[in-house]
Amino acid sequence: MLTDIEIAQQADIKPIREIAEKVGITEDELEYYGKYKAKLSEELISRTSECPDGKLILVTAINPTPAGEGKTTTSVGLGDALSSIGKKTMIALREPSLGPVFGVKGGAAGGGYAQVIPMEDINLHFTGDMHAITAANNLCCAMLDNHIQQGNSLNIDVRRILIKRCLDMNDRELRNIVAGLGGKVNGVPREDGFIITVASEVMAILCLSSDIDDLKKRLGNILVAYSADGKPVYAKDLKADGAMAALLKDAVKPNLVQTLEGTPTLVHGGPFANIAHGCNSVRATKLALKLADYCVTEAGFGSDLGAEKFFDIKCRKAGLTPSAVVIVATVRALKYNGGVPKAELGTENLDALKKGIVNLGKHISNMQKFGIPAVVAINRFASDSEAELSYIESYCKEMGADFAMSEVFAKGSKGGKELAEKVVAAVEKESSFRTIYPDDMGTKEKILAVAQNIYGADGVIYTKQAEKALAEIEKLNVAELPICVAKTQYSLSDDPALLGKPEGFSITVRDVRLSNGAGFIVVYTGEIMTMPGLPKVPAAEKIDVDSSGKITGLF
Secondary structure (H helix, E strand, O other), rough: OHHHHHHOOOOOOHHHHHHHHOOOOOHHHHHOOOOOOEEOOOOHHHHHHOOOEEEEHHHHHOOOOOOOOOHHHHHHHHHHHHHOOOOEEEEEEOOOOHHHOOOOOOOOOEOEEEEEEEEEEEEEEOOHHHHHHHHHHHHHHHHHHHHHHOOOOOOEEEEEOOOOEEEOOOOOHHEEEOOOOOOOOOOOOOOEEEEEHHOHHHHHHHHOOOHHHOOOOOOOOOOOEEOOOEEEEEEHHHHOOHHHHHHOOOOOEEEEEEOOOOOOEEEEOOOOOOOOOOEOOOOHHHHHHHHHHHHEEEEEEHHHHHHHHHHHHHHHHHHHOOOOEEEEEEEHHHHHHOOOHHHHOOOOOOHHHHHOOOHHHHHHHHHHOOOOOOEEEEEEEOOHHHHHHHHHHHHHHHOOOEEEEEHHHHHHHHHHHHHHHHHHHHHOOOOOOOOOOOOOOOOOHHHHHHHHHHHHEEEEEEEEEHHHHHHHHOOOOOOOEEEEEEEEOOOOOOOOOOOOOOOOEEEEEEEEEEEOOOOOOEEEOOOOOOOOOOOOOOHHOOEEEEOOOOOOOOO
């Protein structure tokens, strides 16, 4: 059996100009990064701005498990399947972070015969967007420390610096550091730390900006610190916004690649979904809607994180109206939610499936609350029994959700035809998209609305630190901003050990921080890490390159 990278390397990859022609992009509107990938010009975005929008389809999933759900694979396979039945389709995905690539999760280009290519480029340096975001963030940090070193006219309190340097790599050693050692000429000593690039506010800003002017304004509005007398200090106060935007002038342009079957795909931006809003860029999504009749996109982790933020943050702020949502589920993951260890998931166990399927039920009901049609994609594995698959189908019928088997990993578009037809039918249904809370609701009320309606919590508990932080944020008159809850992806609750559909629990908010440039308030629950660490056996140990430049071990 071929590995993902072997399948990708054997693909009949087309020159990117041929892929662009499928959706009416001219060669003059391409900015080439080699033969098989390109950035799309500002002229293209301007030219298509008055075109009608296509249908927006979100792919989400149940809570992730070690067994894997295949959300990106399903997104790619669905896009290919829609193309195969004659629908003009584009896919819009996030860029992979090098942290998970070299850590434990692997890349984010799909898998099997439902992949985006060139997968080695996409999973590694790609077009340099991650490096540009890292540089822009760290330039702001350097200018802040330099301001303090050069006299600190803004009276910045070194104990209340909010922005951290970033690195697109898992490195727990950098979570907490002491900087500025070595004497007076080497800076002011202070505690500091790194976060991973995809958790940075600059990443979120890039993905939510409408154009370069909006990008620069948002960068300037980043709350970087407080002064000694409690006044907010923004990046624009450091005069960092212009240079930061200059570093991002190319990164803000969407990237065009292709699937194994030649479906045009935009891969742009990659904010984490358990820390940020977990969606690809607004610019890429909007452009795909202008160029195609169907845009298939995804949001990170389960619907309680990625999809909720896609609807309540991205769609709200960008004026997007989704037409349908696909919920990816697997027999294996549902049995895991029912208490079966990972090593035993290949054995039929209807009792465990019946116990764990409530997790799927909660995600279906969650999506129905947003007022758009939902289709469950049952991502089929070879070990799934007919009895198990039949049980999921019956359950979906009881929940009032349409469903389809998906075998895109093994069969490509042929394995997604049924799903594509169900999605086409879903987008034609009447719907009334709505968010979970209105703009004018108070921040605590918004948190409670998400906790009760999406997680199923009884209530919300605040630590003293959270209460203090929220009170300080409220002084800045940002109550209209949406919330972005940072919590574990493994459970509907804030406790990763509570699988299935937890009941009788409360969410504990331990801190609240303002992402003023991005335009949301981050609500921290549980022990969320903004700088992950490598596992005992990192994926990096299996990645190699030979003398001809051929890479192996990526997945």
